[in-house]
Amino acid sequence: MKGTYLGEFEEVVLLAVAIRSGDAYGVAVVNEIEQQMGRSVSLGAVHSALNRLQEKGLVDSELGGATAERGGRRKRLYTVTAYGRRALEEVRQLRNQMWAAIPQTTWS
């Protein structure tokens, strides 16, 4: 299994999956990221990140039902695993910790 280090883009994708939970498939994640971050991302980057996240066990996936809007093609729906949630929390905690460590005088 690959290392469990969470890259910046992976973190963003993982967050997007969490935001769209229940309906998190490729396009939804792309839209979410584009909307939130205001920059365009390629589908390949997102899918490859989702793939890596799955290999690390941070997300789980299953094929959804067929819908008419996609010409009968099924979606792959991703959900954040418990392990994934913990990884996100760890990152957040780490950030918080580092924010807290900035001396008050730095920006004053």
Add this chain to the structure above:
Amino acid sequence: MNKPPRPPRWATYLLHGLCPPRRAEELEGDLDELFQQRIGEVGLHRARWRYIRDVLSLLRPSLLKPHQPYYLTYPTPANTVMLQNYVKIAWRNLLKHKLFSFINILGLSLAIPSALMALIQIVNYYEYDTFHSDSDRIVRVITDEKQKNGEIANWASSPEPLAKYLQKNLTGIDNSATIVRDADWSLSNGIKTKGIHAIHADASFFQLFNFPLEKGAYTAEPNTIVLSHETSQWFFKDANPIGNSLEHPAYGSFKIVGVLKPFNQQKTQFRTDVIVPLANYALANGKPANWTALSAHTFLKIAPGKTVATLNKQLSETSAEIDKLIGPTSNTKLFFKAQPLSDISPSKDVLENDPYVQDLGSIYVNLAFQLIMILLASLNYINLTLARSVSRSREVGVRKVMGATKPQLILQFLTESTLISYISLGIGLLLLLLIKSQVHVSWLTWDVDHLGYLILLFLVFNLILGLAAGFSPSIILSSYQPVSVLKRALSPGGFGKMGLRKSLIVIQFSIALVYIFFIGHAYHQIDYMANDNENYQRANVYTINLAGNLTNRFATDVGTVKEVQQVGYTSLNFGISPTRSSIKNRKNEAARPAFYYAVDPAFINMMQLKVVAGTNLIDRHSTLPSPMVVVNQKTVEDLRIGSEREAIGKLIVVNDTLSATIIGVVANFCHYDYERKIEPVVFQYNPSLFKVMCLKTSPVADRKSLESAIEGLWKRHNPYLSLNASWLDTDMYDRYYPYEYMQLAGLESIVIFVIAILGLIGILVYSLEKRTKEISIRKVMGATSAEVIQLMSTDFVKLLAIAAGIAIPAGIAIALYMNSYLIFNNGVSYLTMLFLLLAVIGVALGTVGFFSWKAAQTNPATTLKVD
């Protein structure tokens, strides 16, 4: 309503082609959804661009892997991991030494296509005549002829009556067919004449062999004919030829009853333009089928379940009876054997009279010839790998210290060479496709039934190539002792003897030069044959096929055209297989073969034949044949009638019937094939046989306008016949200049040359790198750039000189050998050779000079700084 806009389809195909199918569905769904969404946001044009970008971004290794669960459930065995590592390290090594990898791959991939073409041909030889039904039951009867002196001749052919006799007298034979080939036919539809390969076949030939008809029926009656699709096209274009007739100069008119469907002539031994009934062969010969001439090919279809062995037994029993039929007058005994259809091509032994069938020996000699190029490219690999062994020796030392065994290291180096060979195979296949689309050579076939075999053959071939090229470097490199290597005890010169590398360069350049000389000489001869005006005058001669319409009024009219200087007639142009006849001194002597032309004096004049004794023919302005002939020197010699002067006035008998007086002797000249030996030629004035009108014109710049002027005159006199005319020089040029073949040969010689240069560059770069420090020190000590260049290139100049010294005599020897087959040749062109030599050596020296110059430009300060 409009259809919804669609994303670029090729991008979707690309995705489907490369993605694992289970993933493709979701990805395409995502792509499509995004596309539709983006049309609304940014417009159709940009949405399409984004779509393409997304597809390309999806084509990354991690997404192209097979689906994950499969990947996780089956753990990869340790072995494949090891092999993967070999490939990975090999790949990294390729990337690390980009220049050397480039040289190796480029060289090999240039060399590979020709070997692949040879392989395709070989596969094709094994697939001859596989398209006939029940082909496993068809056998050919071949003949061993034991001559009086005990020598045995192996013939593929057999006596003509054999098939019928065997079918009548042997049991277990379902059907039989006899064919007699005749490659020397010509047919004419009154306007056009064509040299033809004919097969005489009986009706059962079409039952045994599968040549379906496009239209009409098979031949049954004498003097009917079935045309191949191509022949029908040549004579009649798309018009229906059934019911028309074609004329053979000797055997009369043949009525067309059928046209065959197109078939690949390269895949059968029954290559032919037309099929005529076997009965016509007997008619043409004027005597009943005889047992002594082995002129026919006999095919039998044996009953199901009967083996070839039992048939062979039956045949050996009948041989004795047939010997009785032949009679005691013949000095030979015949033994018959059965040969299954599938064993005919490629033949294991060389058989006499076995057209279009290659024997194994010559096939592999041909392949070996193609392999020379591969060999040269592999030499590059060996040479460069050994040269770089210094940098690799550390690696070997470290790996050995870490516990690598010798076989493991050997495997590593072999993986590298094999990887290079497969990358080259990929590029080589692309080149092959390019050649296939650009070069059309009739003797090359690209159709192979068993494509799978071919691909397997390619893969195995390249595996062997990789192993062979990697063999000696891997052995040498893996034998290093870690202690001495890591202590740097081995000096750079100690790795792979420099002598070996030098001799490899010499070998490469010698072979390249010899091959280029060979092509140059072939070109020299072909150019001579295509543009020759020495044997007879070709330039500015316009030939018109009279098609039996010899009218004086047309001739008079044409004579008034200002550019036309002379009007002559002949029965046949030079350059085409001429009419055979015979000559002798007296009525009751044995006749000697000779060629016969019916011409008028103007024709001999405009062909500029040299009259060495006597005079030209005499113009009689009459329609009656003249009893006076002009002959060539060879006739005088063959008939032993003294010197050319003495021959004048002598009476000879031409074609058994005509008593003629020699009034002139012309010098021997080549009137059709350059490789045929000189034979007697007789010219007679005989207007009834004139078929072609020749116009000698002044050298005109605008041939088109002259052509149309003459065509206008022709139209006035022959309103219902289209003009069939051409220029003799362009006709002969087309006949003798095999453009496609020269193109291919030229390509090959360029490839060999490039490979040699690549090898040279490799060694140059390497040896200059080794001497960087020396160069710098010399420069510091005051050497000028010129001196450095001279010093660096002397070695290579010597090598090139040696290569030239080997190649020049070899090239001359090859040229002389080739000329020994051509009675009329253009000699050895030392000028062409000199030019080619200068070109090759010039480029090589240029390369040496350039790299030496580059090495001499280095700043000593930077190179010496590190020490």
